[in-house]
Amino acid sequence: MRHFVTYVASLFAASSLSAVAFAQPAPVVPAPQAVHPAYPQAPRAPQGAPNILLILLDDAGFATSSAFGGKARTPNLERFAAEGVRYNQFNTTAICSPTRAALLTGRNHHQVGFGNLMDIPAGFDGYNTVWKPQTASIARILQVNGYSTAAFGKWHNTPRWETSAAGPFNHWPTGLGFDHFYGFLSGTDDQWEPHLYNDTTQIPNPATPEQGYHLTKDLVGKAVSWVDEHEVLAGNRPYFLYFATGAVHMPHNVAPEWIAKNKGRFDEGWDHYREEAFARQKQLGVIPADAKLTPRPAGLPAWSSLSAEQKHLYAHQMEVFSAYMEETDQQVGKLVDTLRTRPGGDNLLVFYIVGDNGGSGEGGLEGTIVNEGASGVGAPDSFALQVANYNKLGGPDVADNYAAGWAWATSTPFQWMKQVASHFGGTRNPLIVDWPGHTQASDKVRTQFSHVNDIAPTILDILGVSLPEQIDGVQQIPFEGHSLLPTFTNPAAPEVHTEQYFEIFANRAIYKDGWVAAARHDYEPWNLLHEVQKLYTASTQNDRWELYHIATDYSEADDLAAKEPQKLEELKKEFTAEAQRNGVFPLLPPPVGAPTIVALDKHEFTYPSDISGLPPNAIPVLAGRAHRVETEVDSASGNGRGVIVAQGGRLGGYVLYEKDGHLVFENNIFGQTHEVIAGSERLPAHVVTVGYAFTPDAGSAPHGGLWQPPTDGTVQLLVNGKVVAQGKIHKYPSVVGSYSETFDIGQDRGSQVSHDLAGKSPYGGKLGVTHLTVQ
Structure with a gap:
């Protein structure tokens, strides 16, 4: 760039010299009016604007x-x-x-x-x-x-x-x-x-x-x-x-x-x-x-x-x-x-x-000790459970109101x-205006x-x-x-x-x-x-x-x-x-049919390994739906641990991870209960795919969209397509308890679903694409 500027300057200098050396008679023309460089002016606030x-x-x-x-x-x-x-x-x-x-x-x-x-x-x-x-x-x-x-x-x-x-x-x-x-x-x-x-x-x-x-x-x-x-x-x-605080909305x-x-x-x-x-x-x-x-x-x-x-x-x-x-x-x-x-x-x-x-x-x-969304889909939140969490109110392990x-x-x-x-109890709030001298x-x-x-x-x-x-x-x-x-x-x-x-x-x-x-x-x-x-x-x-x-x-x-x-x-x-x-009418229009990031008729999803931090609205609703998640493993974890796939956080979610060479699935039920299913044998040296499949219990409520409650069902752990362990889990997935926690591959961003260090750590190996199939 510096050479280019020098070159342009030299052209201006050369043009001036050549004008002297090769001057020719020219017709007389009126002198042009002076032109001054100018730029668009940014707007200015009124004088004395606070x-x-x-x-x-x-x-x-x-x-x-x-x-x-x-x-x-x-x-x-x-x-x-x-x-x-x-x-x-x-x-x-x-x-x-x-x-x-x-x-x-x-x-x-x-x-x-x-x-x-x-x-x-x-x-x-x-x-x-x-x-x-x-x-x-x-x-x-x-x-x-x-x-x-x-x-x-x-x-x-x-x-x-x-x-x-x-x-x-x-x-x-x-x-x-x-x-x-x-x-x-x-x-x-x-x-x-x-x-x-x-x-x-x-x-x-x-x-x-x-x-x-x-x-x-x-x-x-x-x-x-x-x-x-x-x-x-x-x-x-x-x-x-x-300046709009989250305070003093729940969680307190x-x-x-x-x-x-x-x-x-x-x-x-x-x-x-x-x-x-x-x-x-x-x-x-x-x-x-x-x-x-x-x-x-x-x-x-x-x-x-x-x-x-x-x-x-x-x-x-x-x-x-x-x-x-x-x-x-x-x-x-x-x-x-x-x-x-x-x-x-x-x-x-x-x-x-x-x-x-x-x-x-x-x-x-x-x-409550769970957030509003979780409360609306049947999260466990009894009086006895609140009493048991009495000393946790205000802290990071609950979402109290x-x-x-x-x-x-x-x-x-x-x-x-x-x-x-309709009444001032809903609409009346204090206003203070403080402007010294005014x-x-x-x-x-x-x-x-x-x-x-x-x-x-x-x-x-x-x-x-x-x-x-x-x-x-x-x-x-x-x-x-x-x-x-x-x-x-x-x-x-x-x-x-x-x-x-x-x-x-x-x-x-x-x-x-x-x-x-x-x-x-x-x-x-x-x-x-x-x-x-x-x-x-x-x-x-x-x-x-x-x-x-x-x-x-x-x-x-x-x-x-x-x-x-x-x-x-x-x-x-x-x-x-x-x-x-x-535009107030119709009163109470039904909240249906809104655009979505995820097509409602789509059932197959593929995520590259460098995709992480997908918000909840960018993931299909899994509650009440049979689904299967499988991740390709390019090279196994050198330290025998780390997150493969996770969604949610401290207050609810799920994570598939490796611990001491074993495949583990952990279900965090609204921050209150952790259910763990682990494979009994170490992963083979040449693993191709790992994953899990979820089947809801018979008679579970059909998929109802955004507000579908978490359901009970069975999780099967998969290695190279074969079942290596299975177990019953409850109220899955409870990701709604964790606010805007994301869907992550190879790590668990934000707060962590798992209590286990292996379920919190980034994956030690190299992952390929992740495939999600939902019914």
């Missing part, structure tokens, strides 16, 4: 933190509230993916395509989980206005059939306006051993829990590093940093020292918690003095009705959850404080949303909890009705720019949210968000001018994972509508449906109109 930090916690109800009356001690959140302004009528959508879609676009979640979770798409525009290009994210809008952008933590807004190394990547964070992404794509993940992506590349676990790794701490460190690098390379541009993963600090703090139970939190909320002024405490829903047990053993376990569940919230507060506090010390930190605008919905009742009436009574308690003073979009009257709680779709319009209002008519050549639909900027300095600013519909799982409501009409669908949120059939078959026509005048009834305690039938009918018609406009 750096923006948008924080979103997960599954934290209105009354979780001490800043809003809860018992989890959150001094940093309290400090930010004292420095900035608090909102007590801020609303989410009642569940994860939809809240994030509305938050990041300023539109309603159905308009973006997220009428439901990313995990359960349906074939209608409002529910297909394909982010609509006419609803560009606030990150993309800020990019075209001169910002650098980054997202850290939970995403949960990419179609499941696009979450693999094959892409496409236009619905990943980096395809939707973020320059950089570091985090996980699923709705929940192990905080000790998460499954992370750096932009669009899957990366190994940064460290182990034994080494002190925890995801929230990692996210804070990576976010600070990004800001520091940004300052060095692009310090002339402001930044937008979206937190270090023992934090749990120890909460010992005995919840022994009086959830009914007492509600009463205490309610009193503190009035003292803090985060709810009106005349607010009423709503009663316990039918179906949730009174604390006084529980046995001593139940109280012992359930109190400990809340100790772990509170510890998780407290550790999260410390880490988020560290993030904010560190960014304040960096260049531009004096102009850092912080939006802090404490939860994307109400408290999570998916743990059922007793709580608390009993639904705590979800209700942490949603004080409202009715219901997460999922229930907020006033911090002691005055902001009471204007507001919604997650208000954040994007607020940011553009702060910058003094409008939503572009087109972005990337696509006409944009208007924002549904409204700017909160006037409330930053005026606690009595007029309410501008005067109407908002809600809908999740046919739980639906509409707010308008101080009134709410609400209809809860006929199922219990703590039974969702076990009563999916009821959810979709119960008629929505039978759902009873309620009416609340929240201008005078903050907590929705007094149902006025019988007293104000005309008002109720008026609002029901308004809901129908808004639902039609936003």
Whole structure:
């Protein structure tokens, strides 16, 4: 390259000399105008544009933190509230993916395509989980206005059939306006051993829990590093940093020292918690003095009705959850404080949303020690099993969630909890805005009705720019949210968000001018994972509508449906109109027929030896299906051990490996039981193929797709096609227990299925292709 540059320079020099040597008379022409080199100019942010930090916690109800009356001690959140302004009528959508879609676009979640979770798409525009290009994210809008952008933590807004190394990547964070992404794509993940992506590349676990790794701490460190690098390379541009923790969604993963600090703090139970939190909320002024405490829903047990053993376990569940919230507060506090010390930190605008919905009742009436997906397919999770794992709660060997009574308690003073979009227990979350020098009257709680779709319009209002008519050549639909900027300095600013519909799982409501009409669908949120059939078959026509005048009834305690039938009918018609406009109908569209990475009619699969880390959606469903796996061995293991094929991890899965020259199959049943089948004879010197075959028991449920429960059956070990051992196994395969753990050849990435060193180690020999046949 250097020689080429020298050569070009010499041509310029030669041309100048030759012009003198061979000059000829030339016609007189007008002198050309001077031409100056120019390059396209990058967009510039408005003068004084702030750096923006948008924080979103997960599954934290209105009354979780001490800043809003809860018992989890959150001094940093309290400090930010004292420095900035608090909102007590801020609303989410009642569940994860939809809240994030509305938050990041300023539109309603159905308009973006997220009428439901990313995990359960349906074939209608409002529910297909394909982010609509006419609803560009606030990150993309800020990019075209001169910002650098980054997202850290939970995403949960990419179609499941696009979450693999094959892409496409236009619905990943980096395809939707973020320059950089570091985090996980699923709705929940192990905080000790998460499954992370750096932009669009899957990366190994940064460290182990034994080494002190925890995801929230990692996210804070990576976010600070990004800001520091940004300052060095692009310090002339402001930044937008979206920080969405996995905390405090289940699993409630937190270090023992934090749990120890909460010992005995919840022994009086959830009914007492509600009463205490309610009193503190009035003292803090985060709810009106005349607010009423709503009663316990039918179906949730009174604390006084529980046995001593139940109280012992359930109190400990809340100790772990509170510890998780407290550790999260410390880490988020560290993030904010560190960014304040960096260049531009004096102009850092912080939006802090404490939860994307109400408290999570998916743990059922007793709580769980397996993840939500495993609970939904019949994982062993009895009360006795939870008691046996009492000292493991919070640690890497379980995936715990608390009993639904705590979800209700942490949603004080409202009715219901997460999922229930018809009532504020599902949708009401604290918002804090902290922007030094730009907020006033911090002691005055902001009471204007507001919604997650208000954040994007607020940011553009702060910058003094409008939503572009087109972005990337696509006409944009208007924002549904409204700017909160006037409330930053005026606690009595007029309410501008005067109407908002809600809908999740046919739980639906509409707010308008101080009134709410609400209809809860006929199922219990703590039974969702076990009563999916009821959810979709119960008629929505039978759902009873309620009416609340929240201008005078903050907590929705007094149902006025019988007293104000005309008002109720008026609002029901308004809901129908808004639902039609936003693509809400049909209610509860069945989640069937979505695209898949694996063709449903394909039965033969071949994987090269260098393929590893395939996500669960890139592997055919094996539960309930007879199948056979065989791997070609080019050269035997020199050390007589190592993984041949594995799928899953510490919390459930299977692995075929070599140990001391013997072929071994290990079935990990949701992290609770390990079943081992081993060949009695050493592998022959010239092995050609090794593998196993699984035959489900007669009478097992037929293959039912993604939610097929693990089944019992028989495994046969195969060497060169011959059976060398066989045995009975149970609840196979339990890979659903291990979140996004991958299918691996020659190693076991992520957390390990096996307890045996040989079942954890990379294979010592050389493997060829792996063949998978499923019936």
